Amino acid sequence: MIAVRDLTFRYDDRIVLDDVSLSIPEGQFCLLVGPNGSGKTTLVRHLNALLTPDSGAVEVDGTDVSEAPVVARTTVGMVFQHPRDQFVAATVGADVAFGPENLGLDRAEIDRRVEDALAAVGLDGRADERLDELSGGEQARAAIAGALAMDPDYLVLDEPLAGLDWPARERVLSHLDSLYADGTALLVVTHDLRDLHERADRVVGMRAGRVALDDDPETALDDLAALGVRDPRC
């Protein structure tokens, strides 16, 4: 379980997360919604210790992530909205292999994970291409592949479908389905609930740094407009 307890965080003097408490159980498919600037990205960046709380704590499977950031980053995979920021290598294959290499896996296992992850996002056969020569959507898919190759227990995706063409979108959704079926917890930050709402177990909504909504997807529908989120049925 990911347990966020009484988390408060400021940028400079401005409170961006205000006493947030939230638990995400193993295997749950949870959507995180809310208006621009409500604190969604700031919250998820705490889940694997990319940010440190001013007060409160985040625990993953009972371990405080600030005390064990490497364990947290292995257990909680993260795909950001601007994939360029998260690449560490020049080519697609080297970047996707980077995480598994750091887990100390043997070469055959690394190669298998890279191959599977690239196939899952439709980038098979493109391992040797330079990341800076890919389109925005292809970069987004490479970033997702990087997280998939880590085989995390919890996977956080910030707007994973934005900018993807229809076949890539379908491929990513179908891969999310199989991860979920295999027991991976998914936390998807999004402004667009289409194709996600019906898959989710839960919708959490943020407003001004606080949790303003936490409900099952059907019940949450009535409260989406108040959070500036479009009803996926419209």
Ligand SMILES: Nc1ncnc2c1ncn2[C@@H]1O[C@H](COP(=O)(O)OP(=O)(O)OP(=O)(O)O)[C@@H](O)[C@H]1O
């Ligand atoms: N590096 C930073 N330095 C200072 N303020 C920041 C920084 N990053 C975010 N903020 C501020 O923190 C607040 C919350 O930002 P955050 O990115 O968490 O919101 P969000 O809900 O993810 O928004 P969006 O839907 O636009 O992605 C915003 O007001 C933003 O301006």
